[in-house]
Amino acid sequence: MDTATEKTLIKDLKINMKALGIPAGSAEIFTEKIISGVKKSIKSKNIITEQDLNRFVIAEAKKYNTDLAYVYKIHDKII
Amino acid sequence: MSFFASLEIVFLAMLIHAFLQLVPSVFTIFYHYASGKKSSRVADDFSIFYILGVEFFSVLMFILIYLLFFNIFIGEINLRSTVFPWIMAGVLVALAILSFFAYFKKGRTTELFISRKIARQLTASAKNVKNRSDAFVLGLTTGVFELIFTLPLYILATTAIMEIDNFPRQIFGFLYIIAVVAPIMVYLVLFRRGYNLAEIERLRIKNKTFFRTIETIGYLVLACVMLIGF
Numbered sequence: 001m002d003t004a005t006e007k008t009l010i011k012d013l014k015i016n017m018k019a020l021g022i023p024a025g026s027a028e029i030f031t032e033k034i035i036s037g038v039k040k041s042i043k044s045k046n047i048i049t050e051q052d053l054n055r056f057v058i059a060e061a062k063k064y065n066t067d068l069a070y071v072y073k074i075h076d077k078i079i
Numbered sequence: 080m081s082f083f084a085s086l087e088i089v090f091l092a093m094l095i096h097a098f099l100q101l102v103p104s105v106f107t108i109f110y111h112y113a114s115g116k117k118s119s120r121v122a123d124d125f126s127i128f129y130i131l132g133v134e135f136f137s138v139l140m141f142i143l144i145y146l147l148f149f150n151i152f153i154g155e156i157n158l159r160s161t162v163f164p165w166i167m168a169g170v171l172v173a174l175a176i177l178s179f180f181a182y183f184k185k186g187r188t189t190e191l192f193i194s195r196k197i198a199r200q201l202t203a204s205a206k207n208v209k210n211r212s213d214a215f216v217l218g219l220t221t222g223v224f225e226l227i228f229t230l231p232l233y234i235l236a237t238t239a240i241m242e243i244d245n246f247p248r249q250i251f252g253f254l255y256i257i258a259v260v261a262p263i264m265v266y267l268v269l270f271r272r273g274y275n276l277a278e279i280e281r282l283r284i285k286n287k288t289f290f291r292t293i294e295t296i297g298y299l300v301l302a303c304v305m306l307i308g309f
Contacts, residue, residue: 016111017115019111019112019115019275020112020277021273066277067278070277070280070281071111071275074188075276076198076199077189078107078108078188078189078202078280079105079106079189079198079201079202
């Protein structure tokens with residue numbers, strides 16, 4: 001995962017967690033854990049699409065907060 | 080048309096309009112991201128402008144239809160003596176069928192009838208509301224994309240309101256505009272009471288069939304009222 005993608009993902013995760021009412025301290029820890037989990041998942045892959053990345057984020061987010069995972073899952077399927 | 084037939088048409092149109100889902104869907108995304116990027120207070124502030132955008136579009140539609148129907152196209156022609164009720168009833172039956180089979184896409188989501196390209200664009204716009212004018216424009220454009228389902232309702236409500244005598248017509252216009260934003264107010268209250276986007280979305284998915292049924296029945300009843308009452 002390149003730096004720009006990582007930064008965007010961190011920013012997006014923080015926005016979603018704040019909107020979901022997850023306390024700032026927990027949000028910081030969750031973000032770190034989700035990012036490291038996603039990095040591990042994509043380590044062995046040469047090419048990943050946006051959908052793949054989204055899938056890994058959902059899988060990692062599910063471990064810490066189901067609402068966060070759900071928002072990632074449905075964010076482009078609300079309208 | 081009798082006073083009660085006009086009243087029925089206006090209230091049925093209001094009811095159907097209040098159950099349409101595009102405006103509240105965009106609102107939930109917009110509010111979620113606005114409160115995540117800024118604060119709940121700012122999101123509330125932007126919400127007022129989103130609501131004003133939706134209201135502004137509704138008022139524009141009422142004025143436009145009034146001008147077209149009563150000043151340009153028809154003038155003094157009596158709507159009852161034309162094929163107008165039959166055309167509108169046909170359109171309403173078609174919309175009832177569309178509401179039932181195509182308003183929501185299949186699956187456990189609240190994806191709507193609009194094209195995926197427009198849906199993506201609306202989602203992106205809702206996520207990136209930066210100021211009050213963005214929120215206002217978003218409300219206004221969302222109203223435009225729902226026109227396929229709302230235009231007949233605006234036409235019927237305007238013509239029914241214009242047929243009302245011995246009663247201040249503005250009250251019905253005002254009530255209609257309130258009904259248009261009623262679902263947004265409901266979601267706003269839910270957000271303020273601590274519900275988040277995930278919970279609201281689960282609630283909407285759970286009630287998808289209910290929304291669809293109300294819309295379908297509403298359009299069908301309105302079509303009958305058109306034929307009997309007009």
